[in-house]
Amino acid sequence: xxxxxxxxxxxxxxxxxxxxxxxxxxxxxxxxxxxxxxxxxxxxxxxxxxxxxxxxxxxxxxxxxxxxxxxxxxxxxxxxxxxxxxxxxxxxxxxxxxxxxxxxxxxxxxxxxxxxxxxxxxxxxxxxxxxxxxxxxxxxxxxxxxxxxxxxxxxxxxxxxxxxxxxxxxxxxxxxxxxxxxxxxxxxxxxxxxxxxxxxxxxxxxxxxxxxxxxxxxxxxxxxxxxxxxxxxxxxxxxxxxxxxxxxxxxxxxxxxxxxxxxxxxxxxxxxxxxxxxxxxxx
Ligand code: MN
Numbered sequence: 001x002x003x004x005x006x007x008x009x010x011x012x013x014x015x016x017x018x019x020x021x022x023x024x025x026x027x028x029x030x031x032x033x034x035x036x037x038x039x040x041x042x043x044x045x046x047x048x049x050x051x052x053x054x055x056x057x058x059x060x061x062x063x064x065x066x067x068x069x070x071x072x073x074x075x076x077x078x079x080x081x082x083x084x085x086x087x088x089x090x091x092x093x094x095x096x097x098x099x100x101x102x103x104x105x106x107x108x109x110x111x112x113x114x115x116x117x118x119x120x121x122x123x124x125x126x127x128x129x130x131x132x133x134x135x136x137x138x139x140x141x142x143x144x145x146x147x148x149x150x151x152x153x154x155x156x157x158x159x160x161x162x163x164x165x166x167x168x169x170x171x172x173x174x175x176x177x178x179x180x181x182x183x184x185x186x187x188x189x190x191x192x193x194x195x196x197x198x199x200x201x202x203x204x205x206x207x208x209x210x211x212x213x214x215x216x217x218x219x220x221x222x223x224x225x226x227x228x229x230x231x232x233x234x235x236x237x238x239x240x241x242x243x244x245x246x247x248x249x250x251x252x253x254x255x256x257x258x259x260x261x262x263x264x265x266x267x268x269x270x271x272x273x274x275x276x277x278x279x280x281x282x283x
Contacts, residue, residue: 001013001015001048001051001193001196002014002190002191002192002193002196002270003040003160003190003191003192003193004019004068004071005033005037005068005071005073005190006019006067006068006069007066007067007069008030009031009069009073010022010023010030011023011026011028011036011037011040012066013051014063014190017062018062018063019060019061019063019066020055020058021058021059021060021061022058024058025051025054025058026040026043026051027040027043028040033074034072034074034242037071037072037073037242038242041144041159041241041242042143042241044143048193067120068118068119068120068188068190068272070116070117070119070186070187071118071141071162071188071189071191072116072162072191072242072244073116074113074116074242075116075141075244076113076240076242076243077110077243077244078111078112078113078115078116078243078245079108079109079110079111079233079244079246080108080109080110080137080166080175080179080245080246080248081103081108081137081224081229081245081246081248082106082109082248083101083102083106083223084102084103084223084229084248085221085223085251086102086221086223087217087221087250087251088248088250088251088253091251091253092253102223103223103224103248104223107232107236108229108232108233108245109174109176110176111166111176111179111180111184111185112176112180114180114182115179115180115181115182115183115184115185116185116186117183117187118187118188119186119188119189119272119273119274120272120273120274121183121186121274121275122183122274122275122276122277123167123183123184123256123262123275123276123277124181124183124277124278125256125258125276125277125278125279126169126181126279127278127279127280128278130169130170130171131169131170131171131255132167132168132169132170132255132256132257133167133168133170133253133256134168134207134209134214134253134256134262135166135167135168135249135253136163136165136207136215136249136250136252136264137164137165137166137205137246137247137248137249138161138163138164138200138203138205138219138226138246138247138266138269139161139162139163139164139187139244139245139246140162140194140200140226140230140244140245140247141158141159141160141162141191141242141243142157142159142230142239142241142242142243142245143157143158143159143160143194143241144156144159145240145241146230146234147238147239148234148235149230149231150231151227151230151231152227154226154227154228154230155194155227157234157239158226158230159191159193159241160191160192160194160197161191161192161194161197161200161269162187162188162189162190162191162192162266162269163187163189163205163264163265163266163269163271164185164186164187164246165185165186165187165207165262165264165274166179166184166185166246166249167179167181167184167185167186167256168253169181186264186272186274187244188272189270189271190269190270192268196268200225200226201219201220201222201226201227202218202219202220203218203219203266203267203268203269204216204217204218204266204267205217205218205219205250205264205265205266205267206266207252207262207263207265208262208263209254209260209261210261211261211263214252214253215251215252215253216252217251217252218250219247222247222248224247226245226247229245229247233245256276259276259277260275260276261274261275261276262274262275262276
């Protein structure tokens, strides 16, 4: 299923160009969307057949008439993959000479959960003086508590997949600092549950700036695929329902500035756009 949060954080399922409102049909508190999502994921196995059978009886809206929200609004943590594609390592070395290592030496890093925004929102760049880049990534949300999970079992712990932009301040600071400013983590357009994605490690990722295609690559070229990222993370820390892991960006990165519109598309998931502005001009 495609699980969306929309309007005032109502729960919906997306099908046939419409959003079916599940808010009155399954346990859901719109004022606590993250907690509600975590509970929903825990009950998903029982709820999914009922949702499929009775979706048509729920109130619904055309997709274009709702405001989609970040599908994982407030995760406990966001773990992110650095230098997880060799072609991206090469371009970083060509432009900045700053990528001597890949994920195999670096491990994963943390992004602030407070940096999340949803589809159609605006990325506010904190200063006019620095360079900021887009990074298109495949991300997923943890569905159940995971510790010391082997890669071949990782899929059982992934609830679903979505697209993520890891907006990045370039420079010498630590990654967590440069990739945690408010609004720097747009996610969406919804969560596609794992049962609809037979092979997450073969999805095509594309990103456009102002309708110009900038990134066009496949998750199969990751050094650590989705399962390895989850397995390695779970060796170090317990992963909880609602945590996010994002799998890194392929080649084609480049700068963004005020006035840009950035669009991401992930195969079998969907697409969304965000706008870019300077924070100091924010109202
Ligand atoms: Mn990234």
